Amino acid sequence: MSDALSSSVPHIIRQAAASPTFSPLYRQIKTLLMNALGAGEWEPGALIPSEAELAARFGVSQGTVRKAIDEMSSENLLVRRQGKGTFVASHGDPPARYRFLRLRSDDGLAQQKRSLPLSCGAQTADAAIAAALVIQPGDAVMAVERLLCFGARPVVFDQMFLRMEIFGELTLAMLEQENRAVSLYRFFEQRFGVHMTRAEERVRAVAAQARAANLLEVAPNAPLLLVERRAYAYAEHPVEWRRGFYATDRHHYYNELG
Amino acid sequence: MSDALSSSVPHIIRQAAASPTFSPLYRQIKTLLMNALGAGEWEPGALIPSEAELAARFGVSQGTVRKAIDEMSSENLLVRRQGKGTFVASHGDPPARYRFLRLRSDDGLAQQKRSLPLSCGAQTADAAIAAALVIQPGDAVMAVERLLCFGARPVVFDQMFLRMEIFGELTLAMLEQENRAVSLYRFFEQRFGVHMTRAEERVRAVAAQARAANLLEVAPNAPLLLVERRAYAYAEHPVEWRRGFYATDRHHYYNELG
DNA sequence: CAGTGGTCTAGACCACACT
DNA sequence: GTGTGGTCTAGACCACTGA
Numbered sequence: 301m302s303d304a305l306s307s308s309v310p311h312i313i314r315q316a317a318a319s320p321t322f323s324p325l326y327r328q329i330k331t332l333l334m335n336a337l338g339a340g341e342w343e344p345g346a347l348i349p350s351e352a353e354l355a356a357r358f359g360v361s362q363g364t365v366r367k368a369i370d371e372m373s374s375e376n377l378l379v380r381r382q383g384k385g386t387f388v389a390s391h392g393d394p395p396a397r398y399r400f401l402r403l404r405s406d407d408g409l410a411q412q413k414r415s416l417p418l419s420c421g422a423q424t425a426d427a428a429i430a431a432a433l434v435i436q437p438g439d440a441v442m443a444v445e446r447l448l449c450f451g452a453r454p455v456v457f458d459q460m461f462l463r464m465e466i467f468g469e470l471t472l473a474m475l476e477q478e479n480r481a482v483s484l485y486r487f488f489e490q491r492f493g494v495h496m497t498r499a500e501e502r503v504r505a506v507a508a509q510a511r512a513a514n515l516l517e518v519a520p521n522a523p524l525l526l527v528e529r530r531a532y533a534y535a536e537h538p539v540e541w542r543r544g545f546y547a548t549d550r551h552h553y554y555n556e557l558g
Numbered sequence: 559m560s561d562a563l564s565s566s567v568p569h570i571i572r573q574a575a576a577s578p579t580f581s582p583l584y585r586q587i588k589t590l591l592m593n594a595l596g597a598g599e600w601e602p603g604a605l606i607p608s609e610a611e612l613a614a615r616f617g618v619s620q621g622t623v624r625k626a627i628d629e630m631s632s633e634n635l636l637v638r639r640q641g642k643g644t645f646v647a648s649h650g651d652p653p654a655r656y657r658f659l660r661l662r663s664d665d666g667l668a669q670q671k672r673s674l675p676l677s678c679g680a681q682t683a684d685a686a687i688a689a690a691l692v693i694q695p696g697d698a699v700m701a702v703e704r705l706l707c708f709g710a711r712p713v714v715f716d717q718m719f720l721r722m723e724i725f726g727e728l729t730l731a732m733l734e735q736e737n738r739a740v741s742l743y744r745f746f747e748q749r750f751g752v753h754m755t756r757a758e759e760r761v762r763a764v765a766a767q768a769r770a771a772n773l774l775e776v777a778p779n780a781p782l783l784l785v786e787r788r789a790y791a792y793a794e795h796p797v798e799w800r801r802g803f804y805a806t807d808r809h810h811y812y813n814e815l816g
Numbered sequence: 817c818a819g820t821g822g823t824c825t826a827g828a829c830c831a832c833a834c835t
Numbered sequence: 836g837t838g839t840g841g842t843c844t845a846g847a848c849c850a851c852t853g854a
Contacts, residue, residue, distance in 0.1 A: 325842075360844090363845085367842085367843090375816060380822090381820085381851090383853080385819090402815070498814065498815060499814070499815040500813070500815070501815060502810040502813075503811040503813065505764070505782050505783045507780075522765075524763050525761065525763045548761075552761060553761035553762070554758070554759070554760055555760075555761065555813055556757070556758055557657070557758070558633060582823060583823075610838090618824080618825090619824065620825090621823095621824065622825080638841090639833090640839070641831070641834080642832085642834085642838095642840080
């Protein structure tokens with residue numbers, strides 16, 4: 301059965317909590333499950349073992365497994381479906397499609413999205429890219445440019461930089477097939493086994509340079525949203541950094557504050 | 559003791575779930591607690607009864623109360639402190655200070671914030687304000703303008719519109735005392751008993767008009783972030799709508815995507 | 817029907833803060 | 836020490852899904 305999982309069972313520590321490395325049982329189990337996900341034990345979208353089975357396997361009560369899954373489900377790593385089971389989150393699931401794209405149409409209508417790849421190739425990382433991806437300046441990265449359209453209108457011009465050791469095989473031809481995969485991150489899941497779990501964004505207002513103005517069909521120097529995103533997979537290091545120019549004349553970046 | 563709370567106890571329904579109005583016990587308890595908070599039963603920052611006491615009062619087990627509090631705590635309505643008890647969330651708590659302000663300095667350093675009120679007075683709502691606050695166009699609203707400085711630098715120009723039935727007594731003189739209260743929302747809590755619980759923001763890039771350019775010390779037509787925020791208290795209706803112009807030459811809007 | 821997650825209980829014990 | 840929240844257990848029963 302699952303490898304990282306079963307071999308990890310003995311690592312569980314039921315300890316008097318005074319120990320400096322103490323962490324509650326349910327967190328240890330969460331860590332085991334995270335490792336299993338990161339190791340590709342189960343595909344995105346796949347059914348994981350039932351709570352009862354995991355409890356038996358780990359030698360804890362179902363409530364403890366449940367609490368671990370609760371946390372992971374609130375972090376969008378797992379999805380529970382009553383009566384069916386618990387599944388690995390996927391960017392292909394309708395509710396998670398374009399989960400990280402916060403741009404909305406002003407009129408509130410959902411619009412068909414289309415990705416137009418412009419370029420794709422290796423290049424060397426400058427200081428900014430290296431810092432963002434936690435690699436060395438001069439290291440190779442895979443660079444991708446693309447235009448995102450909402451309906452017929454171009455609204456986002458993205459420049460993405462991807463970790464070479466994962467995305468080294470990426471080509472423009474592959475990206476041109478990408479729209480079939482529903483979304484870019486879904487495509488990355490399927491093709492490279494990398495599931496984006498979380499991201500940080502820094503948003504600024506800038507004046508459009510010639511290239512972006514041209515692609516987005518706005519006047520030179522028109523105000524654009526500049527969105528820098530750093531995206532993470534299950535592991536600690538970021539795997540993608542991108543710079544996106546958003547035309548916000550008929551769209552806006554939407555955010556909920558809790 | 560607490561009024562809304564004790565009088566509500568009989569409302570709890572342990573029902574066969576087939577009923578169309580079914581909701582789990584812990585959600586009913588959450589609703590009771592929310593009502594108590596909305597009714598001002600406990601002040602922001604106050605200690606609420608212990609889990610054991612609430613369980614006894616509602617006639618349910620501690621685990622059920624716990625689950626209700628869990629949800630409210632993850633929504634930042636309550637704050638648990640091990641060994642001490644559970645407290646009503648307050649914008650005065652250091653971790654919650656400026657919780658809704660997503661603007662960060664590019665260098666990552668925390669800076670002293672200062673609010674400079676510019677104007678405060680009643681006016682009639684235009685269509686946009688009325689729609690945002692769910693009132694009628696022509697209804698009175700309290701309008702406030704202010705400048706927010708990070709260190710010595712002005713970075714945000716806010717125009718806020720507040721529900722008259724709550725903020726009718728607000729004056730410029732009161733706002734000039736506000737910095738003592740740590741933050742505007744903390745001040746609203748103390749002075750008007752309104753705790754902002756959540757908000758929606760819509761972000762765009764715009765060219766600076768003369769007034770904003772002047773106040774923020776940027777060139778006319780310089781790109782600015784326009785952040786429209788609708789803020790809610792415990793109840794359903796929004797109580798504040800604001801338009802903020804953010805200078806993003808040395809600062810950025812930060813967001814985490816899960 | 818069997819199998820899954822969802823709710824609820826009662827009780828034990830631990831960790832932490834205050835007095 | 837007392838009282839608070841935090842963890843863990845075992846077991847009962849409900850709700851939903853699909854064979």
